[in-house]
Amino acid sequence: MSLKNVTQRLSQVSAKIHKAPVDTIEWPESVEPSSAWFTSPKLMTIAGTSFETSLNEQTRRRLSFFEAVNFYSLNINGEKPLVEGLNKRLYAKGQARLLPYLHHFLDEENKHMQFFGRFCMSYSGKVYKDKKISFPRTYVEGEEDFLFFAKVVIFEEIADYFNILQAADENLHPVARKINLLHHQDEARHLTFGRQLVLELFEEKKTVWSTETLQGISIYLLSYMVATWKEYYNPEMYRDAGLSDSYEMMTEAWNCEAQKNLRREASSKCIRFFLDTGIITEEPDL
Template sequence: MNAVDLTRTNELSRRLSAMSRERFYDVYHSFEWPERLDPDRFAMSPEITTLAGTEVLNSLTDEQIHALTVYETATLFSNTLNGERLLVSGLATQLYGRDATPEITDYLHHFLDEENKHMIMFGVFCDTYAGRVYPEKKLAFAEGPMAPGEALIRFYAMAMVVEAFGDYYNVRTMQDDRCDPLAREISRVHHQDEARHLAFDRAYLTELAAEHLPQWPEETLTAFRKWLAGFMRVNWVTFYNPAAYRDAGIENPYEVQQLALASESQKTLRRDISRGTVRFFLKIGLLDEEPEL
C-alpha cells in the first residue's frame, strides 16, 4: 500500500481521465498545414520574444521580426518536444508501478497519449516552417542516491517547469489575433491538454511534498532547492537560442544572446512568466526563496 495520502490526486485523476476521453482528438487530422505561414502574421507575440524590450528588436526590419517570431516559436516547440520526450519515457516507467494508484495509472495513459500528440504536432511545425527541430540542450539532471520520494518529486517538478513555461506562451499566442491561425490553433490545443497536466502536477507534487519533505535531511532539501533553481534558470537560457537568431537573419547571434539575457526588460519578463510556478514551489516547500532567473 502506498504510504502517501493521494486522496486528492486520485479524485482529480478520475476527473481528468474523463475530460481527456471527452476531448480526445486525432492529431493527424486536427490541423491544416499550409505550405508556408502567413507573412503578414506573427507566429508569436513580439512582446514575449527574447528580444522584446531590447535595442536589438528596435533595429530589426518587419521581415526580421516576423522571422524571429517563427524561429522562436520553433525554439519553444523544439524545447518542449525534447522535454516531452523525457517526460514520456518517465511516465511510461510509472505505469502500474508501486507509486501509482489505479486512478493515477489510468490518467497517466491519457497523459502519455497527449504528450505523444504534442511531439507530433511540434515536430511537423518545426520541420515544415523552420526546416528542423532544434537540437536538445543538456539540462541539469540529478545523479547519485536520492532520499525517499525525491526521484518522483524531481520528475514532476521538472515536468511542471517545462509545461508551465510553454503554457504561458500558448495562452498569449492563442489570444493574439495578430498571430498566424495555425500557430494559434496549435497553442490552443496544447493549452487545453496542458491545463489538465498542470493540475495533475500540482496535486501530485503537493501530496508528495507533504509526505516526504519533512523526512528529508536538511542537506538533502538544500541540495534539492539548489538543483531546482538551477534547472529553472537553464530552462530559460535554452530559449535564448543563437541558432534562431541566425536563422532570422540577425547578425552576431551569440552576442545578441548575452545582451538579451542581461536585459532588465527580459529579466522582468522571466520573473513575470515564472511567478506562478515559483509561488507554488515556495508554497509546498520545494523552494525557500525566489530564484534569480
C-alpha cells in the same frame, strides 16, 4: 480535493477527447517566415532590447518564426523525457492510484509532439537540439519521482504562459495560434494533476527527508528554472533568421531588464506554488 478525485475528474475529461489535435489544424503546404508573426512580438526574446528598434519589421517577423521553431523544439525536447519517464512509472510499485490518468497524460504528450514536430519539420526542416546536460546522481527514497514531476510542473507552467497569450493573439499566424491553443487545453489538465501530485509527494516525504536533502532539492529546482529559461535564448535561432551577431543578441536579451521582468512574470505562478509549499526557500535569479 484529493489526488484520487483529481485524477478521476481529469480522466473523464480526457476520455471525451478522441480526435488527434494534429488533425484539427489546417496545415498550409508551406509558410514564408517573414510573411507573418509566429511568436507574439511582446514575447520575443528581443522585446525591450535595442534589437527590437534596430531591426525592421520583416526581419523581426522572420525571427518570430525561428523563435516559434525554438519554442516548439523546447516542448518536443521537454516532452520526450517526460514520455519516457511516464512510461517508466506506468506500472511501477506504488503508482496504482495514478495509473488511470497517466495513460491519458502519456497519450496527450505524444500527440503534442506530433503537432510541434510537424510544424518544425514541415516549415523549417529541423528541430533544435536539446542543450540540457544530465549528470548521473544518487537519490534518497522518493526523491527521483518527486523531482521528475516537479520539473514537469516548472517546464509546463512556463510554456503555458506563452500558450495562453499566443492563443489569444489575433495577429499571430493561424497555425501558430492554433498550436498554442491546443497545447494549453491539455496542459491546463496536466498542471492541475502535476501540482496536486507534487504537493502530496512532498507532504509524504518532507518529514522523512533530511535537511540536507530538502536544501538540495530547493537548489536543484532553482537551477532547473534558470536552465529552462536559458534555452529560450538560443543563438541558433538568431543565426537561422539571418542575424550574424547571435551571441551578442543572446547576451543582451538575457541581461535586458524587460526580459528579466518577462521571465519573472511568466514564472510567477510557478514560483509562488513552490514557495508556498516550502519546496523552494527563495526565488530564482531570473
